[in-house]
Amino acid sequence: MPELPEVETIRRLVERHLVGRRIIGVDLRLPKLMRDSPCPDLSVIAGQTIAAARRQAKVLVLDLSNGWSLLVHFKLSGQLAIERPDGSRDVAGHPVPDPTGPFPHKATHLELRFDDGTIVWYSDIRQFSWLRLMPTGDVEAALTAFGFGPEALDEAVVLWALKAVAPRRRIPIKTVLLDQTVIAGLGNIYADEALFAAGIHPGTPANEVSRPRLAKLARSIPWALEQGLAQGGAKIVNNKARPIDGFPAVHGRQGEPCFTCGTTVEKIRVGARGTYFCPTCQKPRLKKHV
DNA sequence: TGCGTTGTTTCACC
DNA sequence: CGGTGAAACAACGC
Structure with missing residues:
Protein backbone atom coordinates (compact mmCIF):
# COMPACT_ATOMS: atom_id res chain seq x y z
CA MET A 1 0.00 0.00 0.00
CA PRO A 2 2.17 2.81 -1.23
CA GLU A 3 2.14 5.64 1.31
CA LEU A 4 4.63 8.48 1.65
CA PRO A 5 7.72 6.28 2.28
CA GLU A 6 6.96 3.95 -0.61
CA VAL A 7 6.26 6.81 -3.05
CA GLU A 8 9.37 8.67 -1.88
CA THR A 9 11.42 5.50 -2.38
CA ILE A 10 10.13 5.31 -5.94
CA ARG A 11 10.87 9.00 -6.48
CA ARG A 12 14.47 8.52 -5.38
CA LEU A 13 14.87 5.53 -7.70
CA VAL A 14 13.51 7.54 -10.62
CA GLU A 15 15.81 10.44 -9.78
CA ARG A 16 18.81 8.14 -9.62
CA HIS A 17 18.16 5.92 -12.61
CA LEU A 18 15.80 7.70 -15.01
CA VAL A 19 16.34 11.45 -14.81
CA GLY A 20 18.28 12.58 -17.88
CA ARG A 21 17.29 9.47 -19.85
CA ARG A 22 15.18 9.64 -22.99
CA ILE A 23 12.02 7.58 -23.42
CA ILE A 24 12.10 5.69 -26.71
CA GLY A 25 9.15 3.35 -26.23
CA VAL A 26 5.77 3.57 -24.50
CA ASP A 27 3.39 0.60 -24.20
CA LEU A 28 0.33 1.33 -22.07
CA ARG A 29 -1.61 -1.93 -22.02
CA LEU A 30 -4.35 -0.65 -19.70
CA PRO A 31 -5.33 2.77 -21.10
CA LYS A 32 -8.07 3.28 -18.48
CA LEU A 33 -5.34 4.07 -15.94
CA MET A 34 -5.30 7.55 -17.54
CA ARG A 35 -8.31 8.50 -15.42
CA ASP A 36 -9.40 12.15 -15.79
CA SER A 37 -6.15 12.87 -17.60
CA PRO A 38 -6.02 16.21 -19.45
CA CYS A 39 -4.14 14.34 -22.19
CA PRO A 40 -5.51 10.78 -22.43
CA ASP A 41 -2.79 9.56 -24.82
CA LEU A 42 0.38 8.56 -22.98
CA SER A 43 2.22 7.55 -26.15
CA VAL A 44 2.99 11.22 -26.83
CA ILE A 45 5.72 11.13 -24.15
CA ALA A 46 7.89 9.02 -26.46
CA GLY A 47 11.01 10.96 -27.41
CA GLN A 48 10.99 13.05 -24.24
CA THR A 49 13.60 13.08 -21.50
CA ILE A 50 12.69 12.79 -17.82
CA ALA A 51 13.82 16.12 -16.39
CA ALA A 52 12.88 15.79 -12.73
CA ALA A 53 11.03 13.61 -10.22
CA ARG A 54 9.13 15.23 -7.36
CA ARG A 55 6.47 14.22 -4.88
CA GLN A 56 3.74 15.80 -2.82
CA ALA A 57 1.84 13.63 -0.34
CA LYS A 58 1.40 10.29 -2.17
CA VAL A 59 1.49 11.81 -5.66
CA LEU A 60 4.58 11.33 -7.82
CA VAL A 61 5.28 13.98 -10.47
CA LEU A 62 7.62 13.27 -13.37
CA ASP A 63 8.51 16.40 -15.34
CA LEU A 64 9.34 15.85 -18.99
CA SER A 65 11.63 17.87 -21.23
CA ASN A 66 8.81 19.18 -23.43
CA GLY A 67 6.93 21.03 -20.69
CA TRP A 68 4.55 18.20 -19.84
CA SER A 69 4.37 16.22 -16.60
CA LEU A 70 3.16 12.75 -15.68
CA LEU A 71 1.38 12.41 -12.34
CA VAL A 72 1.10 8.99 -10.71
CA HIS A 73 -1.02 7.95 -7.72
CA PHE A 74 -0.19 4.35 -6.71
CA LYS A 75 -3.29 3.88 -4.53
CA LEU A 76 -3.47 0.36 -3.03
CA SER A 77 -1.18 -1.63 -5.19
CA GLY A 78 0.87 0.38 -7.70
CA GLN A 79 4.44 -0.84 -8.17
CA LEU A 80 7.38 0.42 -10.21
CA ALA A 81 10.22 -1.77 -11.42
CA ILE A 82 13.38 -0.41 -13.05
CA GLU A 83 15.63 -2.86 -14.85
CA ARG A 84 18.98 -1.57 -16.00
CA PRO A 85 20.93 -2.76 -19.07
CA ASP A 86 23.10 -5.00 -16.86
CA GLY A 87 19.99 -6.83 -15.65
CA SER A 88 20.04 -5.42 -12.14
CA ARG A 89 16.63 -4.39 -10.89
CA ASP A 90 15.05 -2.06 -8.34
CA VAL A 91 11.40 -2.45 -7.39
CA ALA A 92 9.38 -0.25 -5.03
CA GLY A 93 5.77 0.31 -4.11
CA HIS A 94 3.41 -2.57 -3.47
CA PRO A 95 5.43 -5.78 -2.86
CA VAL A 96 2.96 -7.95 -4.83
CA PRO A 97 3.49 -9.56 -7.31
CA ASP A 98 6.94 -10.78 -6.30
CA PRO A 99 9.45 -8.06 -7.27
CA THR A 100 12.08 -10.72 -7.95
CA GLY A 101 9.85 -12.63 -10.37
CA PRO A 102 9.65 -12.29 -14.15
CA PHE A 103 8.50 -9.05 -15.83
CA PRO A 104 6.29 -8.17 -17.55
CA HIS A 105 3.41 -10.23 -16.17
CA LYS A 106 -0.39 -10.26 -16.02
CA ALA A 107 -0.56 -7.19 -13.77
CA THR A 108 2.04 -5.16 -15.71
CA HIS A 109 0.10 -2.35 -17.39
CA LEU A 110 2.81 -0.02 -18.65
CA GLU A 111 6.26 -0.55 -20.13
CA LEU A 112 8.70 2.28 -20.82
CA ARG A 113 11.92 1.75 -22.73
CA PHE A 114 14.81 4.19 -22.42
CA ASP A 115 17.62 5.15 -24.77
CA ASP A 116 20.28 3.38 -22.69
CA GLY A 117 18.40 0.09 -22.53
CA THR A 118 16.77 0.69 -19.15
CA ILE A 119 13.24 -0.70 -18.95
CA VAL A 120 10.49 0.40 -16.56
CA TRP A 121 7.50 -1.78 -15.71
CA TYR A 122 4.49 -0.34 -13.93
CA SER A 123 2.26 -2.96 -12.33
CA ASP A 124 -0.94 -2.82 -10.28
CA ILE A 125 -2.83 -5.94 -9.24
CA ARG A 126 -5.93 -3.97 -8.19
CA GLN A 127 -5.89 -1.44 -11.05
CA PHE A 128 -7.00 1.32 -8.69
CA SER A 129 -4.04 3.60 -9.41
CA TRP A 130 -4.10 6.42 -11.90
CA LEU A 131 -1.86 8.34 -14.31
CA ARG A 132 -2.38 11.88 -15.51
CA LEU A 133 -0.51 13.72 -18.25
CA MET A 134 -0.75 17.51 -18.13
CA PRO A 135 1.27 20.64 -18.90
CA THR A 136 3.90 21.21 -16.19
CA GLY A 137 2.44 24.67 -15.73
CA ASP A 138 -0.85 23.13 -14.59
CA VAL A 139 0.68 20.77 -12.01
CA GLU A 140 0.77 23.23 -9.17
CA ALA A 141 -2.92 24.03 -9.50
CA ALA A 142 -3.73 20.32 -9.81
CA LEU A 143 -1.84 19.56 -6.60
CA THR A 144 -3.46 22.51 -4.83
CA ALA A 145 -6.87 21.13 -5.79
CA PHE A 146 -6.20 18.07 -3.64
CA GLY A 147 -6.04 20.36 -0.61
CA PHE A 148 -3.12 18.50 0.94
CA GLY A 149 -2.04 19.52 4.41
CA PRO A 150 1.64 19.81 5.35
CA GLU A 151 4.04 16.92 4.72
CA ALA A 152 3.99 14.38 7.55
CA LEU A 153 7.81 14.22 7.65
CA ASP A 154 8.16 17.56 9.45
C1' DT B 1 -18.03 -16.98 -4.04
C1' DG B 2 -18.65 -13.28 -1.35
C1' DC B 3 -15.83 -10.77 1.40
C1' DG B 4 -11.82 -8.02 2.36
C1' DT B 5 -8.69 -4.68 0.77
C1' DT B 6 -7.22 1.27 0.76
C1' DG B 7 -7.31 6.03 -0.85
C1' DT B 8 -10.54 9.10 -2.03
C1' DT B 9 -15.01 11.01 -2.92
C1' DT B 10 -19.83 11.33 -2.17
C1' DC B 11 -23.92 11.41 0.40
C1' DA B 12 -27.49 11.16 3.98
C1' DC B 13 -28.34 12.76 8.34
C1' DC B 14 -28.51 15.28 12.62
C1' DC C 1 -24.11 24.61 7.35
C1' DG C 2 -20.75 21.62 9.11
C1' DG C 3 -19.30 17.59 11.47
C1' DT C 4 -19.80 12.79 11.15
C1' DG C 5 -20.10 8.06 9.69
C1' DA C 6 -21.21 5.16 6.28
C1' DA C 7 -21.39 3.95 1.59
C1' DA C 8 -19.58 3.97 -2.92
C1' DC C 9 -15.96 3.12 -6.17
C1' DA C 10 -11.99 1.36 -8.46
C1' DA C 11 -11.08 -4.67 -9.48
C1' DC C 12 -8.95 -8.50 -7.97
C1' DG C 13 -7.34 -12.70 -4.95
C1' DC C 14 -8.37 -16.01 -1.76
Missing part, protein backbone atom coordinates in the same frame (compact mmCIF):
# COMPACT_ATOMS: atom_id res chain seq x y z
CA GLU A 155 7.59 17.17 13.21
CA ALA A 156 7.13 20.86 13.99
CA VAL A 157 4.54 21.38 11.27
CA VAL A 158 2.80 18.11 12.15
CA LEU A 159 2.47 19.21 15.77
CA TRP A 160 1.08 22.55 14.66
CA ALA A 161 -1.48 20.82 12.41
CA LEU A 162 -2.53 18.34 15.09
CA LYS A 163 -2.93 21.07 17.71
CA ALA A 164 -5.07 23.05 15.29
CA VAL A 165 -7.37 20.17 14.37
CA ALA A 166 -7.50 17.46 17.06
CA PRO A 167 -9.10 19.48 19.91
CA ARG A 168 -12.00 20.45 17.64
CA ARG A 169 -12.87 16.94 16.44
CA ARG A 170 -14.37 13.97 18.19
CA ILE A 171 -13.65 11.45 15.42
CA PRO A 172 -11.03 8.75 16.19
CA ILE A 173 -7.47 10.10 16.23
CA LYS A 174 -6.53 7.54 13.57
CA THR A 175 -9.16 8.99 11.23
CA VAL A 176 -7.55 12.42 11.69
CA LEU A 177 -4.16 10.96 10.73
CA LEU A 178 -5.63 9.49 7.54
CA ASP A 179 -7.16 12.83 6.50
CA GLN A 180 -4.75 14.11 3.84
CA THR A 181 -6.02 17.66 4.25
CA VAL A 182 -4.74 17.68 7.85
CA ILE A 183 -1.38 15.97 7.34
CA ALA A 184 -0.31 14.53 3.99
CA GLY A 185 1.39 11.19 3.49
CA LEU A 186 0.08 8.76 6.10
CA GLY A 187 -1.95 5.72 5.09
CA ASN A 188 -3.27 2.77 7.02
CA ILE A 189 0.11 1.20 7.80
CA TYR A 190 1.95 4.27 9.09
CA ALA A 191 -1.07 5.62 10.95
CA ASP A 192 -1.18 2.37 12.95
CA GLU A 193 2.59 2.43 13.51
CA ALA A 194 2.71 6.07 14.61
CA LEU A 195 -0.12 5.50 17.11
CA PHE A 196 1.66 2.44 18.49
CA ALA A 197 4.90 4.36 18.88
CA ALA A 198 3.03 7.12 20.69
CA GLY A 199 1.13 4.66 22.91
CA ILE A 200 -2.27 5.95 21.82
CA HIS A 201 -5.33 3.75 21.21
CA PRO A 202 -6.38 4.33 17.58
CA GLY A 203 -10.04 4.76 18.51
CA THR A 204 -9.42 7.58 20.99
CA PRO A 205 -11.58 10.60 20.14
CA ALA A 206 -9.19 13.23 18.76
CA ASN A 207 -10.31 15.83 21.29
CA GLU A 208 -9.49 13.47 24.15
CA VAL A 209 -5.83 13.04 23.25
CA SER A 210 -3.86 15.05 25.82
CA ARG A 211 -1.39 17.75 24.81
CA PRO A 212 1.65 15.66 25.84
CA ARG A 213 0.32 12.67 23.89
CA LEU A 214 -0.28 14.90 20.88
CA ALA A 215 3.34 16.04 21.11
CA LYS A 216 4.53 12.45 21.31
CA LEU A 217 2.36 11.59 18.31
CA ALA A 218 3.90 14.47 16.35
CA ARG A 219 7.32 12.92 17.05
CA SER A 220 6.16 9.41 16.24
CA ILE A 221 4.74 10.25 12.81
CA PRO A 222 8.03 11.33 11.14
CA TRP A 223 9.78 8.54 13.04
CA ALA A 224 7.47 5.88 11.60
CA LEU A 225 7.85 7.32 8.09
CA GLU A 226 11.64 7.32 8.44
CA GLN A 227 11.54 3.65 9.48
CA GLY A 228 9.66 2.89 6.28
CA LEU A 229 12.04 5.00 4.19
CA ALA A 230 15.05 3.22 5.69
CA GLN A 231 13.54 -0.09 4.60
CA GLY A 232 12.63 1.14 1.12
CA GLY A 233 8.96 0.77 2.05
CA ALA A 234 7.09 -1.46 4.48
CA LYS A 235 6.73 -5.09 3.51
CA ILE A 236 3.11 -6.14 4.00
CA VAL A 237 2.30 -9.15 1.84
CA ASN A 238 -1.33 -10.36 1.78
CA ASN A 239 -2.01 -8.37 4.95
CA LYS A 240 0.81 -10.12 6.76
CA ALA A 241 3.72 -8.02 7.95
CA ARG A 242 7.30 -9.05 7.33
CA PRO A 243 8.90 -6.94 10.04
CA ILE A 244 12.55 -5.89 9.80
CA ASP A 245 14.15 -4.87 13.10
CA GLY A 246 10.73 -4.70 14.74
CA PHE A 247 9.03 -2.58 12.06
CA PRO A 248 6.14 -2.71 11.36
CA ALA A 249 5.41 -3.38 15.03
CA VAL A 250 1.64 -3.86 14.85
CA HIS A 251 0.23 -3.45 11.34
CA GLY A 252 -0.38 -6.85 9.78
CA ARG A 253 0.59 -8.65 13.01
CA GLN A 254 -2.83 -9.71 14.30
CA GLY A 255 -2.49 -12.65 16.73
CA GLU A 256 1.26 -12.22 17.10
CA PRO A 257 3.05 -11.03 20.24
CA CYS A 258 3.81 -7.34 20.71
CA PHE A 259 7.58 -6.79 20.35
CA THR A 260 7.48 -4.53 23.42
CA CYS A 261 5.31 -6.38 25.95
CA GLY A 262 4.36 -9.73 24.46
CA THR A 263 0.62 -9.04 24.46
CA THR A 264 -1.20 -10.42 21.44
CA VAL A 265 -1.68 -7.76 18.76
CA GLU A 266 -5.37 -7.21 17.99
CA LYS A 267 -7.24 -6.16 14.89
CA ILE A 268 -10.30 -3.93 15.10
CA ARG A 269 -12.11 -1.57 12.76
CA VAL A 270 -11.69 2.16 13.13
CA GLY A 271 -13.37 4.42 10.61
CA ALA A 272 -14.18 1.30 8.56
CA ARG A 273 -10.46 0.52 8.23
CA GLY A 274 -8.61 -2.54 9.43
CA THR A 275 -6.67 -1.30 12.46
CA TYR A 276 -3.95 -3.12 14.37
CA PHE A 277 -2.83 -2.22 17.88
CA CYS A 278 -1.42 -3.58 21.12
CA PRO A 279 -4.08 -3.51 23.87
CA THR A 280 -1.42 -3.13 26.55
CA CYS A 281 0.89 -0.52 25.00
CA GLN A 282 -2.11 1.42 23.63
CA LYS A 283 -4.60 1.36 26.50
CA PRO A 284 -7.62 3.61 26.00
CA ARG A 285 -7.26 6.63 28.26
CA LEU A 286 -10.41 8.66 28.22
CA LYS A 287 -10.69 11.97 29.96
CA LYS A 288 -12.70 11.78 33.16
CA HIS A 289 -16.17 13.15 32.86
CA VAL A 290 -16.94 15.96 35.27
